Amino acid sequence: MFTSAFAQAAGGPQGAPGDMLLQLVPFALILVIMYFLIIRPQQKRAKDHADLVKNMRRGDSVVTNGGLIGKITRVVDENEIELEIAPNVRVRVARGMITDVRSKSEPVKDQA
Structure with a gap:
């Protein structure tokens, strides 16, 4: 009796696949923000420096x-x-x- 109640509360084996996707959304959002705030500006800066060095x-x-x-x-x-x-x-x-x-x-x- 108690085990079925806990299994339902935790999302047990009957948990919907949409629940797992909903849990991954914050991680995906963090990765997108990190790309636009860190990776993309660094790539642009490296490209600008390469152009500067090439055109001296x-x-x-x-x-x-x-x-x-x-x-x-x-x-x-x-x-x-x-x-x-x-x-x-x-x-x-x-x-x-x-x-x-x-x-x-x-x-x-x-x-x-």
């Missing part, structure tokens, strides 16, 4: 991840650039370490 040219003024501000003097290869951080002081920097392009310039033409 000689003559642009840039800021590195370490805080150095310099002017691109040469593009070494697809992964490195050369920055002039002071007169006659040049350093090689990985492209991925560029945080911001402060000023875009017209492409500098190579002198013969």
